Amino acid sequence: MKSPEKITKQSENFSKWYTDVVRVADLVDYGPVKGTMIIKPYGYAIWENIQAIFDKRIKSKGIANGYFPIFIPEGFLKKEKEHVKGFSPELAVVTYAGGEKLTEKVVVRPTSETIMYDAFSKWISSYRDLPYHVNQWCNVVRWEKKTKPFIRTTEFLWQEGHSVLATEKETDELALGRLEEYRKFFEEILCIPMYVGKKSEKEKFAGALYSTSCEALLKDGKALQSATSHNLGQNFSKPFGIQFEDERGKREFAWQSSWGMSTRTIGGVILTHGDDKGLVLPPDIAPVQIVIVPIYKDAADKKQVLEYIEKVKDKTKGIRVKVDDRDQYSPGWKFNEWEVKGVPLRIEVGPKEAKEKKITLVSRIGREKANILLAGFNTDKELEKFKKSLLEMAKKFVSENTFEVSSYEDLKKVIEVKKGFALAPWCEDSKCEQKVKDETTATTRVIPFDQKDIKGKKCIVCGKEAKVWVYFAKAY
Amino acid sequence: MKSPEKITKQSENFSKWYTDVVRVADLVDYGPVKGTMIIKPYGYAIWENIQAIFDKRIKSKGIANGYFPIFIPEGFLKKEKEHVKGFSPELAVVTYAGGEKLTEKVVVRPTSETIMYDAFSKWISSYRDLPYHVNQWCNVVRWEKKTKPFIRTTEFLWQEGHSVLATEKETDELALGRLEEYRKFFEEILCIPMYVGKKSEKEKFAGALYSTSCEALLKDGKALQSATSHNLGQNFSKPFGIQFEDERGKREFAWQSSWGMSTRTIGGVILTHGDDKGLVLPPDIAPVQIVIVPIYKDAADKKQVLEYIEKVKDKTKGIRVKVDDRDQYSPGWKFNEWEVKGVPLRIEVGPKEAKEKKITLVSRIGREKANILLAGFNTDKELEKFKKSLLEMAKKFVSENTFEVSSYEDLKKVIEVKKGFALAPWCEDSKCEQKVKDETTATTRVIPFDQKDIKGKKCIVCGKEAKVWVYFAKAY
Numbered sequence: 001m002k003s004p005e006k007i008t009k010q011s012e013n014f015s016k017w018y019t020d021v022v023r024v025a026d027l028v029d030y031g032p033v034k035g036t037m038i039i040k041p042y043g044y045a046i047w048e049n050i051q052a053i054f055d056k057r058i059k060s061k062g063i064a065n066g067y068f069p070i071f072i073p074e075g076f077l078k079k080e081k082e083h084v085k086g087f088s089p090e091l092a093v094v095t096y097a098g099g100e101k102l103t104e105k106v107v108v109r110p111t112s113e114t115i116m117y118d119a120f121s122k123w124i125s126s127y128r129d130l131p132y133h134v135n136q137w138c139n140v141v142r143w144e145k146k147t148k149p150f151i152r153t154t155e156f157l158w159q160e161g162h163s164v165l166a167t168e169k170e171t172d173e174l175a176l177g178r179l180e181e182y183r184k185f186f187e188e189i190l191c192i193p194m195y196v197g198k199k200s201e202k203e204k205f206a207g208a209l210y211s212t213s214c215e216a217l218l219k220d221g222k223a224l225q226s227a228t229s230h231n232l233g234q235n236f237s238k239p240f241g242i243q244f245e246d247e248r249g250k251r252e253f254a255w256q257s258s259w260g261m262s263t264r265t266i267g268g269v270i271l272t273h274g275d276d277k278g279l280v281l282p283p284d285i286a287p288v289q290i291v292i293v294p295i296y297k298d299a300a301d302k303k304q305v306l307e308y309i310e311k312v313k314d315k316t317k318g319i320r321v322k323v324d325d326r327d328q329y330s331p332g333w334k335f336n337e338w339e340v341k342g343v344p345l346r347i348e349v350g351p352k353e354a355k356e357k358k359i360t361l362v363s364r365i366g367r368e369k370a371n372i373l374l375a376g377f378n379t380d381k382e383l384e385k386f387k388k389s390l391l392e393m394a395k396k397f398v399s400e401n402t403f404e405v406s407s408y409e410d411l412k413k414v415i416e417v418k419k420g421f422a423l424a425p426w427c428e429d430s431k432c433e434q435k436v437k438d439e440t441t442a443t444t445r446v447i448p449f450d451q452k453d454i455k456g457k458k459c460i461v462c463g464k465e466a467k468v469w470v471y472f473a474k475a476y
Numbered sequence: 477m478k479s480p481e482k483i484t485k486q487s488e489n490f491s492k493w494y495t496d497v498v499r500v501a502d503l504v505d506y507g508p509v510k511g512t513m514i515i516k517p518y519g520y521a522i523w524e525n526i527q528a529i530f531d532k533r534i535k536s537k538g539i540a541n542g543y544f545p546i547f548i549p550e551g552f553l554k555k556e557k558e559h560v561k562g563f564s565p566e567l568a569v570v571t572y573a574g575g576e577k578l579t580e581k582v583v584v585r586p587t588s589e590t591i592m593y594d595a596f597s598k599w600i601s602s603y604r605d606l607p608y609h610v611n612q613w614c615n616v617v618r619w620e621k622k623t624k625p626f627i628r629t630t631e632f633l634w635q636e637g638h639s640v641l642a643t644e645k646e647t648d649e650l651a652l653g654r655l656e657e658y659r660k661f662f663e664e665i666l667c668i669p670m671y672v673g674k675k676s677e678k679e680k681f682a683g684a685l686y687s688t689s690c691e692a693l694l695k696d697g698k699a700l701q702s703a704t705s706h707n708l709g710q711n712f713s714k715p716f717g718i719q720f721e722d723e724r725g726k727r728e729f730a731w732q733s734s735w736g737m738s739t740r741t742i743g744g745v746i747l748t749h750g751d752d753k754g755l756v757l758p759p760d761i762a763p764v765q766i767v768i769v770p771i772y773k774d775a776a777d778k779k780q781v782l783e784y785i786e787k788v789k790d791k792t793k794g795i796r797v798k799v800d801d802r803d804q805y806s807p808g809w810k811f812n813e814w815e816v817k818g819v820p821l822r823i824e825v826g827p828k829e830a831k832e833k834k835i836t837l838v839s840r841i842g843r844e845k846a847n848i849l850l851a852g853f854n855t856d857k858e859l860e861k862f863k864k865s866l867l868e869m870a871k872k873f874v875s876e877n878t879f880e881v882s883s884y885e886d887l888k889k890v891i892e893v894k895k896g897f898a899l900a901p902w903c904e905d906s907k908c909e910q911k912v913k914d915e916t917t918a919t920t921r922v923i924p925f926d927q928k929d930i931k932g933k934k935c936i937v938c939g940k941e942a943k944v945w946v947y948f949a950k951a952y
Contacts, residue, residue, distance in 0.1 A: 029595060031545040032552070033582050038595055041540035041610060048541065064517035065524065069507035069631055070546075070584075070615055071568075076508070092547075092573040094584065098619035099565050106509050108546075108570065108584070119505060119514055134517060139546055139615065143574035155545055 007340070009276050014220045019149070021270060025279050025341050028149045035147035035154035039263070042341065045287035046266055047157065051137060053189055053284060054159065054261065057181060063133040063161060068115050070139070071106040076114035079239040083113065086206020090142040092154075108141040113207065113232070113258060116162050117240040124254065127166055127246050131174070135161040150267030151224070151476045158262035164242060164254045168233075171255040175231040176449075178259040179212045182227035190265065191282045191390040192216050192272045193398050194226065195421070195471055197446030202430045205258075209233030215445045215471065217398045218271040221419030223445045223473035226268050229259035267476075272394055279342025280364050282390055283383040288322045290379065291338045295331050295350035308354035312347060312374060319379050339364060344386045365389050402471075408436075408460050411472060415442045421473045423448075425457035425466030432461035436472060445471040483816070485752050490696045495625070497746060501755050501817050504625045511623035511630035515739070518817065521763035522742055523633065527613060529665055529760060530635065530737065533657060539609040539637060544591050546615070547582040552590035555715040559589065562682020566618040568630075584617040589683065589708070589734060592638050593716040600730065603642055603722050607650070611637040626743030627700070627952045634738030640718060640730045644709075647731040651707040652925075654735040655688045658703035666741065667758045667866040668692050668748045669874050670702065671897070671947055673922030678906045681734075685709030691921045691947065693874045694747040697895030699921045699949035702744050705735035743952075748870055755818025756840050758866055759859040765796045766855065767814045771807050771826035784830035788823060788850060795855050815840060820862045841865050878947075884912075884936050887948060891918045897949045899924075901933035901942030908937035912948060921947040 005024045008016040022028050027043030030036070039047065055065070071094065077084045092108040095101060109115065116134070124132055137159045147153050161178065165171045179196060186192045194214040204211035208230040216224045237243070237253040246252050273280040283289050292309055296302040309323055322343075324334045331348070338346060348360040359377060361370045363386060401420030405411045414422040426432060426444070433444050447468045457466040481500045484492040498504050503519030506512070515523065531541070547570065553560045568584040571577060585591065592610070600608055613635045623629050637654065641647045655672060662668045670690040680687035684706040692700045713719070713729040722728050749756040759765050768785055772778040785799055798819075800810045807824070814822060824836040835853060837846045839862060877896030881887045890898040902908060902920070909920050923946045933942040 029598070031547070032549050032591065032594060033545060033547040036545035036547055038545065039543040041542045044542045045540065047543075064521065066517045066520045067515040067523075067633065069509060069512035069514065070617070071507070071509040071512055071631065073508050089575050091575075092570045092582075094568045095571045097568040098621070099567075106568075115508065118508060122505070141546070145574070155547065157543065 007276065007278055010219065010274075017274075017276075018271065021274055021278050021340070022149045027266070027279075030149075033154065035144050037147075037149050037153045037155070039157075042287060043266065046269075046281070046285050047263055049285040049287070050189075050265060051159075054185055055137070057185065058135050058159070058161065061133075061181075063135050065136060066134045067136055067138065068109075068112050068119065070109050072109055072112075072115045074105040074107055076118060077107060079114065080207045080236055082235070083207035087111070087142075090144065092141050092143055109138075110140055110142045111258075111260075112136065112138075112140075112160055113162070113236055114240070117236045117242060117256070120162075120164055120254075121241045121243075124164060124242055124244055127244050130164060130166045130244060130254065131170065132164040133161065135159055148267070148476070150263055150270070152264070156263050158260050160258060160260040163257040163259075164237075165257070166244065166246065166252070166255065168255055171231050171233075171257050175212060175229045175257045175259070178257065179214065179227070179229040182214050182229070182259075182261060185261075186214060186216070186226060186265075186268075187391065189282065189284045190269055190272075191387055191394055192226070192268060193391070193395045195446055195448060197448035197450075197471075199228075199446060200428070200430065200433055200444045200470070202433055203444055205230045207232060207235050209235060213446050215473075216268050216272060217401055217421050217473070218268070218476075219274070219397070220271070221401060221421075221474070222271075223421065223471075223475040224264070224268050224271065225445070225475065226265060227259070227261040230257060232256040232258060273390060274342070277336075277367075278340030280390070281342035281344060283344045283386055286342065286344055287320065288338070288341070288343045289320045289383060290316055290322075290345045290347060291334075291343045292321060292323045292347045292349060293331050293334050293338075294323070294325055295348055301351045304351055304354050305349055309349055312349060312359060315374065315377055316379050319383070335362075339367070345382060363389075365393070405460060406457075411436065411442075411460055412440055415440045415472065415474060419474075421445070421471050423469055423471055424460045425454060426468055426470045427459035427462055427464045428467045429459070429462065429464075432459055435461055440474075442472045442474050445473050445475065447471075483752065483754055486695065486750075493750075493752070494747065497750055497754050497816070498625045503742070503755075506625075507631075509630065511620050511628075513625050513629045513631075515633075518763060519742065522745075522757070522761050523739055525761040525763070526665075526741060527635075530661055531613070533661065534611050534635070534637065537609075537657075539611050541612060542610045543612055543614065544585075544588050544595070546585050548585055548588075548591045550581040550583055552594060553583060555590060556683045556712055558711070559683035563587070563618075566620065568617050568619055585614075586616055586618045587734075587736075588612065588614075588616075588636055589638070589712055590716070593712045593718060593732070596638075596640055596730075597717045597719075600640060600718055600720055603720050606640060606642045606720060606730065607646065608640040609637065611635055624743070624952070626739055626746070628740070632739050634736050636734060636736040639733040639735075640713075641733070642720065642722065642728070642731065644707075644731055647707050647709075647733050651688060651705045651733045651735070654733065655690065655703070655705040658690050658705070658735075658737060661737075662690060662692070662702060662741075662744075663867065665758065665760045666745055666748075667863055667870055668702070668744060669867070669871045671922055671924060673924040673926075673947075675704075675922060676904070676906065676909055676920045676946070678909055679920055681706045683708060683711050685711060689922050691949075692744050692748060693877055693897050693949070694744070694952075695750070695873070696747070697877060697897075697950070698747075699897065699947075699951040700740070700744050700747065701921070701951065702741060703735070703737040706733060708732040708734060749866060750818070753812075753843075754816030756866070757818035757820060759820045759862055762818065762820055763796065764798045764814070764817070764819045765859060766792055766798075766821045766823060767810075767819045768797060768799045768823045768825060769807050769810050769814075770799070770801055771824055777827045780827055780830050781825055785825055788825060788835060791850065791853055792855050795859070811838075815843070821858060839865075841869070881936060882933075887912065887918075887936055888916055891916045891948065891950060895950075897921070897947050899945055899947055900936045901930060902944055902946045903935035903938055903940045904943045905935070905938065905940075908935055911937055916950075918948045918950050921949050921951065923947075
């Protein structure tokens, strides 16, 4: 029997803790090409659960999926000048194919605005075609210098939704509506509270009029941009020629929005809920929601326990349950393994439980044990309780690690000592933002929608009149 | 109102019919890079249905999904010499990335054996790790010279399953078992009968010990290789070093199988069931299984009809139903549109139906009309009936277009005049196979598992003693 692998403590080396967890919990392996990742079945099952739930939510809004090619002619990228400037440094370029040098190089999609919008320009001609929405689940490639499994990889999986609308107002509403969908998904399904707001000019998506984002505050005090929704204005419709005839027969350029969420989300889950024992998974996305571990000494015990477990299983219909009846591992070994893998609830069943018609229920949070009657066991209620605790813990952490600051000194203290989010008055000048970045490596995360009164406040960097409250933090 | 687009008749120009159908039914558009295809929402919904059903079947066998990187170091391909020879001409190669020339070129996966098996060599060490299976749904790229939507495209979507086993016998069983799963899926879900058997040496997968295949006979008499399952022997485990310690502590090279099915399947559905009116979709994969078209002249009629349709909908729970209540199109226009899109059943409801508590039910096959009482309408039964008819029609076509031949002249007649499959005695010499290909463009499709007595039969090409019966046909 292999002895369980050790996981570095969070307090010892947080970054090492993370790479230990993703390896020991069997989520990923490293690919042979720099910065690529293999998502192993246990990790991929988490993504499948995320996909299934979010896909249903997308479809419930009447938005269908499609699929656009991974190869984009290099010339398409160049049509929107900010877009190409932003993505050029990260592109993977195919120059040979089918044994020949290509006459026009093709890039592997880093995002699909350009290839989709070329198609939209052919599909859309009238106001009757609007609003037009399409979503796709696919792989994208961005050649990154520093990588980390799930958080930043050369190739990742995501959904990218694209909407074409007639007016600025509708596009504002759509972009904010999609962001709110993400926020709800993170909170309701992944138990991660999010700060939502607008990105600064400097931090917005390359080519957007403005970007909005959900930002998580992780256990190491860093921020994770977890989903974004952009109002692209007419920045793409003009170079790509997406025009429609309005009710009065006038040709107008369309307005657009794109919105996306990726496998990075799994990194966010790990870095929000994980502890020194390993993963802690929100029930809705856990590949195994309840693990049942039989405990017995001899064959007679075993028979009795396994028979009783069938009755326990009857109470878990519709739940992803695993009975770990492997003979070659001890119960203690199994407890450890399923704790590393973040299974929300564990049920221990021995001869005593079988006799008394009870179960020993152990929560992955705090690993509290409860010896309860099987008759009184309600899986839905227990999993709901688990979700609630998880979200409450995360909310508490976020609130305890967010600090309002009124001076540059305070900001530095939050970033460098307390390690968290600093909510600061800012003049909106990107020079001030840049200064903070240069000196502390912290960046503006979002200008929250929920703005407190800013009147009379001074920018913590330059001292001039502040225009907005903004969150600063170090980010992944 | 746009007038419905015309579709070329099959008898006029079959190839034009196909490209008309995929365009007019709004399944695909062409991508900007040669041979790429955009799968539009209606086409993608068909793929999603195929995926959902087949994925469930894969998982029911205890096989989980994972995800491996799209980028493969060029050197990996070269490790298995037949494999690289087979795939080299079709590779897309990334030579620049992140603004720099790469020191080792990477290829965009044409299939994932090499990148997966490099990983497997690290994951597998003992007989206890076997059998090991993993499946992935992904995009792959093969730079093809001649392309056709769904049938052969530069990029396509597929599932590729990979199995690692301890012995040859288990691998034979696994490979044949997976093929049988495909055959059942095609017949039960897509209503397409398949010829199953072994590929000739010349036609097998590059790197396989042997390949097995499901071959469909399409309406134009051509064959479509629709899914394959390979016994890879130890051809990959040796160069990639996939070894395990057996029960006695001896190190052995593993045996392997890979098996796959792609978006080509949608092409197979169109080319098996489609007719001059457009698509005919098997109910299980149809994005819309039943369309309800209200028929009314005035507002009073409309109100009554739409109210009655709510009752009709009560009878269609669990079914993908669409009520086409668009005011700007006539019923006739709608009938045509949904026929092009291949919706299995149409329900017409007018004031007469509403009054008499009836519906007019129209099948996409033959477009027979039936005026029946709503109370007697059973959706499951009707859809089952539809499936049965579809499969029967396809089986009849296949049987009518498969001919046993005993001379080369007969073979030519089948290939060039009758246009179908020729079942012929063959000596298994690839020179004979090549001669047929050179002279008729037909290739060997499969050596059927179900072999009739071959004793005394002569190879139709060279006249020497025949060893097997084999199907010859022109293929996509």
